[in-house]
Amino acid sequence: MAEEKTIKLEIFRYNPETDDEPYFDTFDVPFKEDWVVLDAINWIKDHVDGTISHRWSCRMGVCGSCGMMVNGDPKLTCAAFLKDYMPGPIRVEPLANFPVERDLIIDFDPFMEKLTKVKPYIIRKNDDVNDPTGGEYLQSPADLALFKQYSMCINCMLCYAACPVLGHEPSFMGPAAIALGHRYNLDSRDEGTYERLDIMTEHDAVWGCTFVGECSVVCPKHVDPAGAIQGAKLSAALHSMKLDIVNEMFVFPKGAGK
Amino acid sequence: MSANKPYKKPWSWKWFLARPAYKRFMVREATSVAVLLYVCIFLSILAKLGKGDLAEFTACVDALKSPFWYLLNLLLLGGALYHSITWFNLTPKALPGKPFQFGEKKLGPGALAVLAGYGPWATVSLIIWIVWSVLV
The missing domain is CATH 3.10.20.30 (Beta-grasp domain)
Structure with missing residues (x-):
């Protein structure tokens, strides 16, 4: 044998x-x-x-x-x-x-804290998202396509292991958390973009990224967190220059109602 | 019994040797120095021309014809090309999705790189070449 x-x-x-x-x-x-x-x-x-x-x-x-x-x-x-x-x-x-x-x-406690920090849920200014009366918020397939890729994350943390910035600065918010924040910023049903951008532009957040890009290479779900971070940088830069009108015209759709 | 004593791997300055992609990233960043040096050389020559002293300008241009300056300029050109091409290839990631999305379909990274990087580069180069051909 x-x-x-x-x-x-x-x-x-x-x-x-x-x-x-x-x-x-x-x-x-x-x-x-x-x-x-x-x-x-x-x-x-x-x-x-x-x-x-x-x-x-x-x-x-x-x-x-x-x-x-x-x-x-x-x-x-x-x-x-x-x-x-x-x-x-x-x-x-x-x-x-x-x-x-x-x-x-x-120990992934630091990762979980970063995820919750970006407010990864739909924020509405005037209505209660948990109130089902009046039906669901309507969203077109085109608006869904804008962020769907970023919603495929399974929180496996491979992107954190591939990011040299995180190795050097453990307080860096990291790819998955920024991608998740950006996913909600791109969601037409959400109205919390600017409060989320304030968090995502704090010290050790989007501007900490040096665009090595390996987070996207190792991602098993093709989420492309590096792309999300660059997109978040663009909207953060426009926001800081008081050009939110450009953000709303070209970066993310807003205003989905019931 | 539990022991809360997590092991933390010490950070090494040789981190970029760990993965080939990290090395490529370092080369990409380092070649920005080539762009800087070329701009310094170019601006210093322009400054001489700006002073209006044609003799000094001509002497400077003649000096640049030596093998050392040829070699240096060739190296700087290589570095600047590498830097530009790697950045053009990354540009699609930094572009917002909305203007380049038609219905549910998005433009691919190749098309976006041409649209935002290689296209404008080729157009500007062509204009400079035409203007140069007419003037000189």
């Missing part, structure tokens, strides 16, 4: 209770054509070392839980096939630019 093909995985290990510095553990994992890196980590946890800690859930690129650095690239490990890394080894690390709680688990 032919010997089973294997591939080496080097896994980042860090236990805050016993370690001062991280190290790597190497495991031989059976190679299967249809296995992804997440399958390999789960196999190690089930068969070799149950102490490995990692996050995962849906295994189909929707939940955004299993983001890790695979050979230095931010990847959803449920979509990173072992066959693409043959003959190996594959080095798996926690997402870069985040504090590591344990092994492959990062």
